[in-house]
Amino acid sequence: MITIGISFIGDLGHDSSAALAIDGKVVYAIAEERLSRIKQDNSFPIQAIQACLDYKNLKIEDVDEVVFGWPEFKEHHKATFKLHLSGKMKVDLKHLAFGYLRSLTSRSIPSIFAKNNFHPKKITHINHHLAHAYSVMPYLKSQESLIFIVDGRGIKESTTVYLKNGMQLEQLKRINYPNSLGVYYAEMTSMCGFRKYSDEWKVMGLAPFGEKSFDLEHLISSENGNHVVDYKTLMGVEKLHLNGKEIVRPDNDEVAITNSDLKDLAHSAQYHYEQTILKFIQYYTDKYQIKSIGMAGGVGLNCKANGYVMRELQLDEFFIQPAATDDGTAIGAALFPFAKNKNLKPDTFYPYLGNEYSNDAIKEVLDKYHLTYTFLDNVEADAAQELANQKLVGWFQGRDEFGPRALGNRSIISDPRTAEMKDKVNEVVKYRENWRPFAPSLLEEEAENVLKNIKTSPYMILTDYANPEYEDKIPAVIHVDGTMRPQTVNKEMNPRYWNLINEFKKITGVPVVMNTSFNLKGEPNVSHPTDAIRTFFTSGLDVLYLGNYKVSKK
The missing domain is CATH 3.30.420.40 (ATPase, nucleotide binding domain)
Incomplete structure (x- = not known):
């Protein structure tokens, strides 16, 4: 069975996305913003849907069910109108009425699909919080668990x-x-x-x-x-x-x-x-x-x-769920038919679900722009030495991460051993407020030595404190209150990133690098090699690694 899950509710939402599931397992997922280059893009995710199909050389007719992680638009408008009548929400009734009429005609989901020459076999809409819940459920290892869905608003x-x-x-509370x-x-x-x-x-x-x-x-x-x-x-x-x-x-x-x-x-x-x-x-x-x-x-x-x-x-x-906001409901929506048919099985969440580019594809882009580059057999060792030399590294490897965090495939990496490095990254690459913290990526095996409480945190979604012996070793990734948002890197989940950090440890004795998303202020994280190249040449990055290629600005 093949399904596509979609997060989209038009102007009422944010973070449109699509996910592809085959036989109960999510094999591909991407947010529309990564392809459109519009941050938090809420438009119909036509590019993301097409990317799902392209990943397995499918046509929309090959998909058994397309599931939206939202009820139909009209239900949202009806609920909003009731909130207005109850005095709990003030709305522009003319705008609301216009939106409701559009949801029945030109902005109905079948109409939008037809405009894009897509004709799915079956379209299903599910409760928004249920879609969130299914994005979590199969990735919990315990037989019994509690799942908390907390956001601004679903429908009601x-x-x-x-x-x-x-x-x-089983729903316990709403x-x-x-x-x-x-x-x-x-x-x-x-x-x-x-x-x-x-x-x-x-x-x-x-x-x-x-x-x-x-x-x-x-x-x-x-x-x-x-x-x-x-x-x-x-x-x-x-x-x-x-x-x-x-x-x-x-x-x-x-x-x-x-x-x-x-x-x-x-x-x-x-x-x-x-x-x-x-x-x-x-x-x-x-x-x-x-x-x-x-x-x-x-x-x-x-x-x-x-x-x-x-x-x-x-x-x-x-x-x-690392994609905890609305983009992640595409995963839950894609898995819903399998849960309904009792074909959903426990799984480990793998965040690298987007596009990947071969060395040949990368070389083609580099040649197109007449760039200076070197092919390296061991990019990890070379990048580690550059980091130890205080260089700012653009790191573009493997598949896109799904969700807002850069987890070592589309990352800007630097040396965490001096507090000044945080300011440098802010000033010459991110162009953002200098008081905002950056996160550490560390070898999972070193978590007990580096962190006070956390043993594993592969998705960079928990904070912790550094053990005393590391407080002075990695000041660039420790916030003013002593906390940090670590990513523990598992060798099996991301072998190339693990090897990079391990090579850095061999040189410096520190099993930690500073990691931030590979983007400029106001932009989504990079997805295509062209995005990475443009960001590299319009920022203060010193060196760029695309697959096995090292790119310089000379």
């Missing part, structure tokens, strides 16, 4: 709790929008001067620079397996009165780092989210006596809270 729901038993799901932890964090992001539903990670990065000065328990709390968000105060908020102070949302994102109140607001917002999500999850782990949990939904990318939950609850298993 904002948080859903499932009990996984084998390959079956909390409806706008009582939403995603709304809370989005509005706090806006209050700090950042873009909500886009820059939440900036709040996480800013939080350690502030103090817990503001009591936000009246805005967010959790009791008896429920959470309560004061959405009436928060939605569209321009100013907050907290502890006798008036906090006004700034006009731009450059104010926050110099404003003590905004730094304190970021810290307080993060702290209260951590306390709320911990209490919420702990209610269910205590009630069901289960120490294996899974998580998805955009809020699942809050790596600092994830690490806190992991440590406090002493979990046996904590799998967070």
